[in-house]
Amino acid sequence: MMALLKKKAPDARKLEATAARLDALTIPQGGWAEPARRDAAARLRAQGLPQGRDEYWKFTRPDTLTQEDAPRAAVLEPGETPIFDAFDRLKIVFTDGVFDPEASDALALEHVEIERLATSRADIHWAKDLYGTLEARGQVPVDRPLAAFNTAFATDGLLIRVIGRAPKPIAIIYRHESETSDAILHHVVKVEEGGELTLLETGPAAARFNKCMEVDVADGAAFRHIRTQGRDHERRAATHIFGRLGAESVFKSFTLTMNGKLTRNECVLELTGDDAVAHVAGACVGDGDFHHDDTVFITHDAVNCESRQVFKKVLRNGAVGVFQGKILVQPGAQRTDGYQISQSLLLDEDSQFLAKPELEIYADDVACSHGSTSGAIDEEALFYLRARGLPKADATVYLTLAFLAEAVQEIDDEDLQAEIVGRIEAWLFRRRR
């Protein structure tokens, strides 16, 4: 497995193609972020944009993510109220990747500093040491060229610094209005010692969306992230989360993905302080022209840390699910507790789940487990529900919810969890047959 991840020198044609693509683009000028942007562009020129031949892109074709123009994607009329609508939260709206001041709340929240990347012009800025830094660290041992691309060319994003306990969640709401929009956003979150933040990210963002989020969670700090993607059908999205966890910190991220032609969510976490806890979970539901890829890389580099990866995919009608997940335990990272599960529920024989779970361990006092399964609805359970009078289609919905439960239960807040379950249930009931 190691050999597959060793970097090979990219071939010349790949680099030429990358150079041609980048030459046509302009790095946003000025401000403290420009050196990091130039560095990222240089790194990208050396590694090349991903191609289908790349080992890390074996299960997911990157061409529509890297081509010049975003493939057209129809705008979805949702027919339901936006998720988390009833929750008290600070709303920040981006429409097709462009900040929408009219729809957003004032960027002010107690114990939190919020600024926009595009308008942050101070010479000395706290985000200067972070922007592109965690992303660059995350390029080892595997190239993540779309993240480097993002650092270089992101047009906007949020810079969020949390110095205490945020009184309510910050909600980044993405709206999609143009069929050809190509959005690139880069957020930086720094949760200072003892700080706590819940970040919500929701909504279809653009026809094509490249998003990167770097999160630094200091000692004793907590960061919770709940994201929903969809229900737009034709989007293409490549997202990255790069996280660094300090001692006794908590990082929890959950993503619900509904629909989407192509979604690749990469999450790269580094546990650098003792007793840190990192949970990454995902539930996705896809029907038809749907390709969803979760690629996760968690590095344990401190003592007595816990990490959990829980990914569940419901696939139907030719939908494809991908999971590439890795736990790397560095020498000395004793008493590591690592858990990884990736499962798919295939609702018919046309759907496909491709999984590559990996463990790489260089410490001896470690408990790591991983499991990956593909299965159909459990006939015994189906009979049980039907014997109680539930029609087969309804019983299937309940068993699908049961299948997703372990992932959804990674959301600590019960109300947020219930809202997520409600959306999944609605999606399933709309498609029951």
Place this chain on the structure above:
Amino acid sequence: MLEIKNLHVKLEEEDKVILRGVDLTVEAGKVHAIMGPNGSGKSTLSYVLSGRDGYEVTDGSATLLGQDILGMEPEERAAAGLFLAFQYPVEIPGVGNMTFLRSAVNAQRKARGEPEMSSTEFLKVIREKAKELEIDADMLKRPVNVGFSGGEKKRNEILQMAMLEPKMCILDETDSGLDVDAMKLVSDGVNALRDEGRGFLVITHYQRLLDHIQPDVVHIMSNGRIVKTGGPELALEVEKNGYADLKETA
């Protein structure tokens, strides 16, 4: 109520015959018990009646209140008034016990063309019935059967039965895995449901459940057939002598 005639059943996937001509009639208001050794076909009979996949009826019939049930889907049988208390109730994570039960009650009502039960009414009724079975609010909220002990699962089955108010109840080894106290609770729950309009078929290995749920009729099943029928005394006889003698008389 339930009329089974000459029922022959084999496994769908293999050439294994399990029921070889079962004749059984359960009248409304009566409790019939079926006892028999392992592999005699008791559980298969309960599964075939409730519509589980994997079995093929090769001959005979089964009707509930005059309706042929063998051609119905499991949910149609449930709506027609049939209930099977499972030997091994299934765990459904992520689905609240109460949510599930309310969906089941209303799915059955809908199938019968009756109005749905409002959530207020449902709550009132379920709280009452749960209390009798010593099922607390937490158990009602928790996911169906997840983390329940063996006894809690069986009590939950009886709660479902009480809420669904079936006409014909089949209890498949409901006593398995129960301690004395749980058996008493479960039996009390079943006895509370006994009335003129309801029939029971209690499947069990052992006589002890029948101390609590007094049957009107006891059948002994062996090798896919009912080989002996009698009163409650037949169960005592089995308890004393085992099944060996009865098998020989078959």
